[in-house]
Amino acid sequence: MSKKQRQRLHIALSVVVTIGVAFFALLPLYWIVLTSLKAPGTEFRLPIRYWPDEISLEPYRTILGPDFNVQRAILNSLIVSTVTTIGALLLASLAAYTIARLRFTYKWSSLLFIQVASMLPPIIVIAPTFLIIRSMGLLGSLPGLIIPNMIYNIPLSTWLIASYFAGLPFELEDAAKVDGSPPLRIFRQIMLPLAAPGLFSAGVIAFLGSWGEFMLAFTISMGLPEAQTIPVAVQGYTMAMQRQWTWVAAAIVLSLAPVIVLVMVFQKWVVQGLTLGSAKY
Amino acid sequence: MKKLELREPTIAVLFLIPAIVGLLLFYYYPIGHTLALSAYDLSHTAELSPERFVGLQNYVEVLQSKQFWSSIRFTLFFTLVAVSLELTLGMMLALSTYWVWGRLTGILRAIIIIPWAIPQIIQASIWRWMYNTDVGLIGDLFVRVGLTDAPPLFLSNPSLARWAVIVAYVWKGASVAAIFLMGGLALVPKELTDAAKVDGARSWRRFWTITVPMIMPTILVTLLFRTMAGLQIFDIIYGLTNGGPGTTTETLSSFSYKYYFKFVQYGRGSAYAVVTFLLVLIASVIYIRRVQPHFRFKGLGS
Amino acid sequence: MTKVLAENIIKRFGSVTAINDVTIEFKHAELTVMVGPSGCGKTTLLRMVAGLEDPTSGNIHIGDRVVNDVPPWHRDVAMVFQNYALYPHMTVFDNIAYPLRSRGEPKSEIKGRVEQTAASLGLGHLLDRKPRQLSGGQMQRVAVGRAIVRRPGVFLMDEPLSNLDAKLRVEMRAELKRLQEDIGVTTIYVTHDQAEAMTMADTLIVMRDGVILQAGPPQTLYDRPDNVFVAGFIGSPSMNFLPCRYEGAGCLTGRGFTYPVPPPLRAPVEAAGAQPLVLGIRPEDIGVNPQPGPADTVLARVYMLEPLGRENLLTLEVGDVMIRALSGPDIAVSLDQTVALNFLPERVRVFDRTAEKALYPDA
Known part of the structure; x- marks a missing residue:
């Protein structure tokens, strides 16, 4: 393997490692942010969705309410x-x-x-x-x-x-x-x-x-x-x-x-x- | 007019008094008080006018209870597993920040540090939601990967609950360990690893023969801090399982807290607290003995 | 008149004695240099004059008063440190102004004096800089400026030039010497560099192991060293020493040579009798003759020849001792050749090998 190839491989592996670490470290936070943007009641809907369908600010409005x-x-x-x-x-x-x-x-x-x-x-x-x-x-x-x-x-x-x-x-x-x-x-x-x-x-x-x-x-x-x-x-x-x-x-x-x-x-x-x-x- | 001019020993006393008095009031006096309370029968009174001196009876009762032995067993199990995982993952994370392509180092560090900042009790809430039986992320992943047919009952199955607590705890603990170890790695002179490279040592060998011995003090300090944190674990238990199911995930601290503030049995609670304290003390002494030869606080010697 | 007197000073750190009963006077307006190997106690003595260390016993006088119980901030001294000790968070102006402000001088006066001091040191354009933006030589000047700005009674310098590169060091040493002459302040200067010590000192003090071995004008220490250590420490390349004995017949005999005792030294050498002795001769006082004759009594083998341009430095083996000699640049010798050496008789020194003391006729 040439030096340049080795370097490319290193960069590619680095990206993989970084994404992997980010996945485990940030998944819980992603999940909680996702939940906080769902319309109240829809969080228990099955099957589980990993992406926001529609964003609702209702939870924030409620929790910041009186x-x-x-x-x-x-x-x-x-x-x-x-x-x-x-x-x-x-x-x-x-x-x-x-x-x-x-x-x-x-x-x-x-x-x-x-x-x-x-x-x-x-x-x-x-x-x-x-x-x-x-x-x-x-x-x-x-x-x-x-x-x-x-x-x-x-x-x-x-x-x-x-x-x-x-x-x-x-x-x-x-x-x-x-x-x-x-x-x-x-x-x-x-x-x-x-x-x-x-x-x-x-x-x-x-x-x-x-x-x-x-x-x-x-x-x-x-x-x-x-x-x-x-x-x-x-x-x-x-x-x-x-x-x-x-x-x-x-x-x-x-x-x-x-x-x-x-x-x-x-x-x-x-x-x-x-x-x-x-x-x- | 001659201004008031203090010499060093006077200043030293004046500077130390506030901290010492504070620590006396909120650390050393409370410990004495807790030790004293553990020798009284204080059930059914919140007033703490000691009802009856019972000597070691609280300890005898605690030591005879099944709950105590299950909680101490879980506390030790929890600490052992959690600390091993934290150190291993933390080391891998710390090393990865040195290994990755230069432009990613900053991003990777920022990602690693985030879990450290999350309060443990909030972390408990987050993971409670992740472990949710019906719509929990973890259960869903288990099913998708094909580990189970239906989402497992993470928090109500006794053997799963133990591991669930550990995983949630290690998520943050690995981040803490990684931050400590990154600091240690930063102190390894680059010439040393370069010299080893020139000498022909492969990376695995370099790690064990150069890096690990060089950062041994940091590793030991990290071990000490994480072991102490593990032995006194409270927040995540309280928030995630509250000791359940049954008493499977009760730790010494969580039991002690219950005896104090739920059952209002200060004597019994104090006995649990004292045992926790003793464990932490033993661990500290063992580690400090090992760390001491490596550990010099620069500049304090003179 | 600000003379400084250290009187019967003993300083112990735990079980280590750093200074062992030293008494010395630093004369008014003179530049006194203390020189010696590291750990000889010179810096400790300096710090005691500053008030940064307390003597275990003995008294420090500055001017007419005993200052043992006077803290540094009330002593009339200023000090330049080895690492300059500039306050990193302050500008050059604030650094130089600090001693004036600490003593509560009026603001109007501070500005004028700082600017004047800075200008005299060529720092006028740097007043707004922070120390880390300065070169080593500039930091050095700021440190000097901070010390002279308040016109102290005593000026203390702790290896002030040792962090500069060789060229700058030589320049600065002339400059410091001139500055001291101009302001005429009693100055105590500590260094481990004998060349610096020689060139700067009015009075030179050589210390070792917490005691003063010799004090006096530099030329005196060079010409008439009291002992083997001073003889070897002062001068570069340093003095050669050849172990020998007096075996009668007016001759000193060592391994591989005999040398007639120079007439003025005959009496003390004869008095020493059969004691082990050392003959000392400086490299510049040795004549090298490439064609030995039958009358020559000191023969040597050429081990190494190093041309220095203006002269040649020869390393020679006499018996089993290596010595060095300086010769003219055009000397024709080859390695391992045998040469004859002529020692200038009036420059030969003889020491008692056991006591390490020099033997002089009038001693």
């Missing part, structure tokens, strides 16, 4: 994820800077204390957390969800941001010290701006994580619409409407649209962020 609270749930999710992310980044960047850069006797014990937390399964903390939130009178409210969520994001965010800080040259801090800046100002003016890419990666990951968080959101929301995030709402619809799958599908599509857009736009940061913590050694 009988459901999708808008409210999406808004709640946006609030919870945004506030959680900002709070977690704030707390984590301070801790990460200390661990990665400052001279401090209890550095390793602090790192251990923070990282061990990331190994704890949520189920072991959920009941006492429920009780704490209840005693704070925050059950069924967004703050009651945001506060623990923020804390849950600290270990991973700290790890990612600390990896980033650790990769910055130590000479920069030395230079800034000699140039006349005390440590607090160095953190603000030099280190924090330089760690921006790391913060951003950690932020995207924290945002997506809290967007999809279920156990805590479900437990704290107490079934109140004003405290439900979109995953909780969608799960509720799934359980309640086994015969109206077009509506459920529409809700699912609406719940996924923001995260998929986010991931596509910030793909680079996600991969960089996730590999930052895992691949450095």
Whole structure:
């Protein structure tokens, strides 16, 4: 086989592989989008159709109508994820800077204390957390969800941001010290701006994580619409409407649209962020 | 006027306090509380004024129940199968992004990353619809391919339900593993594989003798994370089968949650949670022992 | 007057002693170069003057005060780093302005001084660039600009030229030297490159294993090294060493040669008696005679000949020791030929092989 032929074969096989991966990875999404575009009731018609016959926006009209609270749930999710992310980044960047850069006797014990937390399964903390939130009178409210969520994001965010800080040259801090800046100002003016890419990666990951968080959101929301995030709402619809799958599908599509857009736009940061913590050694 | 000027150790303490206090309040205190609760009889009370100290009795009862053993067996089975599949598929996916024609790399990566972004509970809803007995996509494909005459009852046949849960879970898990492994592969210097090529190693041999040893730390970390995720699996069970049919797909976490919030038996629920925690702990310790020699957090040493 | 005094400095990192009881004064307005192999403690000493490391014991004085407890941001020092340490997210202007802003200088003054400094370094047209858009030489200038802009009392340089290519390095070293002379600031300069050290230093300090081996004007260290290490470290190609003993009769005898002790060295050599000794001679102080006569006492075999254009570098075997000599470009020798060597008697140095100390008549 000539070199050119081999190259053509490689391209052809590459296309086949890509289509194959796309088929398995995207099939469930295709299927749910297809269902969400069917006229309500027709989703149970046999035989199954793999292509849209006619497109109906009725499911979206219904699910966004007054009988459901999708808008409210999406808004709640946006609030919870945004506030959680900002709070977690704030707390984590301070801790990460200390661990990665400052001279401090209890550095390793602090790192251990923070990282061990990331190994704890949520189920072991959920009941006492429920009780704490209840005693704070925050059950069924967004703050009651945001506060623990923020804390849950600290270990991973700290790890990612600390990896980033650790990769910055130590000479920069030395230079800034000699140039006349005390440590607090160095953190603000030099280190924090330089760690921006790391913060951003950690932020995207924290945002997506809290967007999809279920156990805590479900437990704290107490079934109140004003405290439900979109995953909780969608799960509720799934359980309640086994015969109206077009509506459920529409809700699912609406719940996924923001995260998929986010991931596509910030793909680079996600991969960089996730590999930052895992691949450095 | 002299401005307040903090030295490093003071700053370190101030910077760490918020995170430490938060973790104490929402991780370490709750664990202690859960351990304590597991030693009390708290059936029939939501008020948690401990009724009666029973020591290890909750554990004894849990350990004697058939449900416990079936749930721990399923949790371990689920983790073992899911993690093996995730790692294998994830590695194939990660390698394929390096293997394909350059112009397709970007597209392929974008496709691989999408399932990662889908929340697990939403994923459960999607797959519930895909497994639908009457008009489910999977059942229809089974019939079309000729595997069965009629669409199988994926979620109500006990032996099928176990696999149905695993397949749905691995759909996303393979994507997560692939993202981790892609990061590891990115760190393998190209000169190394080039050198091996020049030395005449075929691609299969190159993979096992160069690539795998080079990304061993990443593989181990991926294994650790995925094993931990598997052992504490909850969302997909809750959304897809809710433990059914019967209790065939109950995991430790899903049982624990039921005891807490459905049966309101905090003591029993805590016992299940503690067992989950112990499993995760054992897995972590085993892995970390193996990973540690490879694992250096750059820059922290000095 | 800003002199710097390091007094009985000891620095340990765990069980490793990086600096072992060093006392040295860096004179006002002089350029003092610390040179030595890596790990000799020169950079650690520099960082202690900057305040970036604390001495385990001993005192650092800058001017008239002890600065041990003064943090770097309150010491009157500026520093140029090996990798320049430019702030990547700031423009050239902001980089140079940073030390002024950190010290709260008025805005109006900052602009003027940054522009003036940049212009003097030929950076006027680059002020809006980010560091990554600069060449190595330009980054180097920005780093220097950032250090001199605030007219510090002490100027510290940690291998500032080691990341430049060879040609640029030679250019920059002249430029830095001139700049230092012009602004007249006490400067401590660290390098591992002996040529750089020789050419730039007013005072040269050679360090090894955390101690100072010799300090003084570069020419003194070249002409009158105190010990084998300094003799071998300073000068290029480096000094040749021939192990030998004094066996009476006014002659040094080593494997394959005997050499009459130069008269001024006779007394100390005789005092050393039967100690193992080393004869040191620089390549440029060796005369090569292609036709050995019966009176010649040092014979050598030609191992290699490398023409350098202006001169030839010969590698020669004396007994079982390889030495190097520089000869005129028109010397006619062939490989493996036997030649006679004449050492310039006044340039011969003799060292005690055990103590590695040089023997001088007036010592």
